[in-house]
Amino acid sequence: xxxxxxxxxxxxxxxxxxxxxxxxxxxxxxxxxxxxxxxxxxxxxxxxxxxxxxxxxxxxxxxxxxxxxxxxxxxxxxxxxxxxxxxxxxxxxxxxxxxxxxxxxxxxxxxxxxxxxxxxxxxxxxxxxxxxxxxxxxxxxxxxxxxxxxxxxxxxxxxxxxxxxxxxxxxxxxxxxxxxxxxxxxxxxxxxxxxxxxxxxxxxxxxxxxxxxxxxxxxxxxxxxxxxxxxxxxxxxxxxxxxxxxxxxxxxxxxxxxxxxxxxxxxxxxxxxxxxxxxxxxxxxxxxxxxxxx
Amino acid sequence: xxxxxxxxxxxxxxxxxxxxxxxxxxxxxxxxxxxxxxxxxxxxxxxxxxxxxxxxxxxxxxxxxxxxxxxxxxxxxxxxxxxxxxxxxxxxxxxxxxxxxxxxxxxxxxxxxxxxxxxxxxxxxxxxxxxxxxxxxxxxxxxxxxxxxxxxxxxxxxxxxxxxxxxxxxxxxxxxxxxxxxxxxxxxxxxxxxxxxxxxxxxxxxxxxxxxxxxxxxxxxxxxxxxxxxxxxxxxxxxxxxxxxxxxxxxxxxxxxxxxxxxxxxxxxxxxxxxxxxxxxxxxxxxxxxxxxxxxxxxxxxxxxxxxxxxxxxxxxxxxxxxxxxxxxxxxxxxxxxxxxxxxxxxxxxxxxxxxxxxxxxxxxxxxxxxxxxxxxxxxxxxxxxxxxxxxxxxxxxxxxxxxxxxxxxxxxxxxxxxxxxxxxxxxxxxxxxxxxxxxxxxxxxxxxxxxxxxxxxxxxxxxxxxxxxxxxxxxxxxxxxxxxxxxxxxxxxxxxxxxxxxxxxxxxxxxxxxxxxxxxxxxxxxxxxxxx
Numbered sequence: 001x002x003x004x005x006x007x008x009x010x011x012x013x014x015x016x017x018x019x020x021x022x023x024x025x026x027x028x029x030x031x032x033x034x035x036x037x038x039x040x041x042x043x044x045x046x047x048x049x050x051x052x053x054x055x056x057x058x059x060x061x062x063x064x065x066x067x068x069x070x071x072x073x074x075x076x077x078x079x080x081x082x083x084x085x086x087x088x089x090x091x092x093x094x095x096x097x098x099x100x101x102x103x104x105x106x107x108x109x110x111x112x113x114x115x116x117x118x119x120x121x122x123x124x125x126x127x128x129x130x131x132x133x134x135x136x137x138x139x140x141x142x143x144x145x146x147x148x149x150x151x152x153x154x155x156x157x158x159x160x161x162x163x164x165x166x167x168x169x170x171x172x173x174x175x176x177x178x179x180x181x182x183x184x185x186x187x188x189x190x191x192x193x194x195x196x197x198x199x200x201x202x203x204x205x206x207x208x209x210x211x212x213x214x215x216x217x218x219x220x221x222x223x224x225x226x227x228x229x230x231x232x233x234x235x236x237x238x239x240x241x242x243x244x245x246x247x248x249x250x251x252x253x254x255x256x257x258x259x260x261x262x263x264x265x266x267x268x269x270x271x272x273x274x275x276x277x278x279x280x281x282x283x284x285x286x287x288x289x290x291x292x293x294x
Numbered sequence: 295x296x297x298x299x300x301x302x303x304x305x306x307x308x309x310x311x312x313x314x315x316x317x318x319x320x321x322x323x324x325x326x327x328x329x330x331x332x333x334x335x336x337x338x339x340x341x342x343x344x345x346x347x348x349x350x351x352x353x354x355x356x357x358x359x360x361x362x363x364x365x366x367x368x369x370x371x372x373x374x375x376x377x378x379x380x381x382x383x384x385x386x387x388x389x390x391x392x393x394x395x396x397x398x399x400x401x402x403x404x405x406x407x408x409x410x411x412x413x414x415x416x417x418x419x420x421x422x423x424x425x426x427x428x429x430x431x432x433x434x435x436x437x438x439x440x441x442x443x444x445x446x447x448x449x450x451x452x453x454x455x456x457x458x459x460x461x462x463x464x465x466x467x468x469x470x471x472x473x474x475x476x477x478x479x480x481x482x483x484x485x486x487x488x489x490x491x492x493x494x495x496x497x498x499x500x501x502x503x504x505x506x507x508x509x510x511x512x513x514x515x516x517x518x519x520x521x522x523x524x525x526x527x528x529x530x531x532x533x534x535x536x537x538x539x540x541x542x543x544x545x546x547x548x549x550x551x552x553x554x555x556x557x558x559x560x561x562x563x564x565x566x567x568x569x570x571x572x573x574x575x576x577x578x579x580x581x582x583x584x585x586x587x588x589x590x591x592x593x594x595x596x597x598x599x600x601x602x603x604x605x606x607x608x609x610x611x612x613x614x615x616x617x618x619x620x621x622x623x624x625x626x627x628x629x630x631x632x633x634x635x636x637x638x639x640x641x642x643x644x645x646x647x648x649x650x651x652x653x654x655x656x657x658x659x660x661x662x663x664x665x666x667x668x669x670x671x672x673x674x675x676x677x678x679x680x681x682x683x684x685x686x687x688x689x690x691x692x693x694x695x696x697x698x699x700x701x702x703x704x705x706x707x708x709x710x711x712x713x714x715x716x717x718x719x720x721x722x723x724x725x726x727x728x729x730x731x732x733x734x735x736x737x738x739x740x741x742x743x744x745x746x747x748x749x750x751x752x753x754x755x756x757x758x759x760x761x762x763x764x765x766x767x768x769x770x771x772x773x774x775x776x777x778x779x780x781x782x783x784x785x786x787x788x789x790x791x792x793x794x795x796x797x798x799x800x801x802x803x804x805x806x807x808x809x810x811x812x813x814x815x816x817x818x819x820x821x822x823x824x825x826x827x
Binding site: 013047050051052053054070071072075076078080082084085086087088090091100102103104139152 | 297300301304308311312406407408410411413414415416417418419557559560562
């Protein structure tokens with residue numbers, strides 16, 4: 001079942017194209033990563049899904065309900081953590097957590113207490129004195145303490161230290177075990193890589209790449225480094241090989257993973273000393289798109 | 295509709311929880327001032343003759359412009375006098391409070407980003423505005439009741455229970471009107487500063503225009519919604535229909551606010567911000583130019599406010615003249631005239647109001663670095679090779695320029711109004727002298743807020759309390775015959791009432807000296823204390 005379904009979703013601010021004909025589908029139990037450079041339309045998309053912005057064209061459905069018209073009933077089943085958490089300056093963190101979770105109608109004081117301890121938050125301090133990281137913790141605890149089915153997280157770890165980041169990842173994995181759905185926007189590609197099953201890359205308001213991370217890798221060339229006793233000839237004849245750098249018996253090239261078998265056959269006779277193949281990292285995927293047509 | 299307003303009550307509870315201290319102080323001030331002044335009234339006038347003389351004095355166009363038209367002059371009992379002189383003041387104060395109540399929970403929260411979190415909860419699109427409106431109505435009812443019962447407890451001569459309640463309800467209705475207009479402006483602009491600016495602008499504009507309308511232009515008087523509420527004629531006729539009219543206006547404004555809120559996007563306004571420049575102008579690349587650029591909107595806005603204020607009051611002078619010709623008898627009854635024309639007496643009062651208004655802008659300007667500090671924006675500046683007092687000296691210079699511009703604009707406006715309406719206008723330099731006479735007291739206020747902000751950012755707010763106090767003492771104090779000590783502890787109390795009195799050299803030198811002392815201490819403290827952000 002699709003938890004989030006966007007079809008031809010578009011949003012324009014005057015002449016500025018914030019989001020253009022975006023299609024997106026997040027299934028139940030997915031940990032879905034969402035990445036893209038600054039100003040690509042990520043926040044706009046999240047706000048459209050939350051029904052706090054209205055689409056100019058297309059439709060966004062969450063739990064099979066229209067995100068704008070049924071915002072209230074959708075929000076009863078989701079938890080949201082914004083990238084830049086702002087809280088009421090004259091209330092304590094503990095109060096804010098209680099207030100935020102109370103809207104979803106559950107009393108999770110035990111869970112809240114556990115989370116406060118694991119995330120090491122002082123809930124008695126006024127929010128005005130919290131640092132960015134601590135405000136983030138407040139929002140995260142409020143989110144994890146709720147019984148939501150869908151978690152929309154907008155760069156949730158941007159103010160956290162590495163230790164807290166790891167704690168966060170553990171909690172996300174626990175959510176996955178409970179078959180909850182997570183929609184995660186992140187700048188930290190390593191985080192997306194470890195956590196997410198599926199990824200979408202957005203750029204200038206359009207989704208330019210989307211799918212399971214392992215499928216995306218197949219789309220991109222694998223980098224191969226070979227050292228052999230004899231120089232290898234005719235490498236360019238193997239399908240999909242590109243970027244060949246040769247220096248004597250040392251070769252570096254890019255090849256689609258589908259054709260690695262052909263490459264291995266070709267080099268078999270050249271007395272290979274070492275063979276290194278590196279699948280593309282998300283960062284490389286990302287940078288490729290980022291740098292394209294610039 | 296139910297979904298649009300979902301969770302309104304929990305949000306109302308949060309709003310109350312967050313704001314209760316501030317609201318209780320506000321309620322105390324609005325109710326307390328009205329009731330306290332009413333309680334002082336019997337001390338001022340004893341005989342019916344005195345009250346009758348007062349009624350005639352109040353029909354003076356200058357008084358009508360400031361306090362509203364006189365109702366029930368034929369039977370000007372104590373309660374009628376109190377209603378006549380105080381109700382407009384209570385209304386404006388309540389309207390201002392309404393703006394503070396509404397802006398904080400609407401555009402302020404939206405601009406801060408707090409609303410984004412709220413809107414991701416099971417909360418209707420209109421719930422924050424609905425909760426704020428409920429809060430506004432509750433506060434308004436509380437103020438209406440407390441003021442009504444408070445006035446009833448004092449029971450001035452001629453006061454009825456119904457009259458006292460009408461006074462309270464009229465005040466409450468003004469509160470709703472101010473809040474409703476603010477709710478509408480909160481849909482228009484993306485930032486809270488301009489929402490508050492527009493709201494106060496409209497309230498001040500209504501106040502000034504209704505003055506002109508009531509003095510000389512009946513149609514204009516009837517075009518001002520705030521003025522409708524004045525037509526309840528509290529303690530005299532106690533009409534209900536103006537309340538209905540005023541509330542109808544507020545409801546229409548609120549409905550449009552709700553409509554706009556339902557259709558617009560979060561964190562957007564209907565007035566779109568324009569695209570700016572890609573690089574800084576050469577002029578803005580040094581501390582002084584940078585601060586001028588930051589403060590330019592404030593400098594321009596307050597110059598315009600001073601000009602408008604000057605013109606508005608100046609335009610009343612012509613009517614003073616005709617009034618005096620028709621009723622030369624009352625000159626003898628008015629205090630403090632002693633051979634001076636009524637115009638000169640009025641000039642002394644009006645310049646004081648202009649000066650107090652004109653110092654608000656410069657006080658904000660000199661406090662700018664402290665404001666920036668509270669918003670965590672000084673770090674990127676002071677992390678560079680810039681000394682703290684480099685900035686402070688420059689905001690001080692800009693504030694002094696601000697004082698000069700504002701007084702000049704106020705004086706020019708006043709003179710323009712005087713020249714265009716009076717047959718024998720007061721001389722230009724007399725007007726300018728009377729206005730600039732206040733520059734020393736204003737400089738003192740600048741030094742004072744600089745001192746407070748430099749000691750600790752949180753306490754600079756007390757400079758505003760001090761300014762409000764000064765205004766109160768001088769504006770209402772003259773009606774109440776307060777002991778002189780009240781006037782003594784505000785710099786504005788030491789300024790000579792030019793042109794009736796001559797320039798007070800000694801007081802001016804002392805104020806200048808004290809201001810310089812405060813500035814010196816301020817700079818020393820600001821250089822050595824911890825910055826909070």
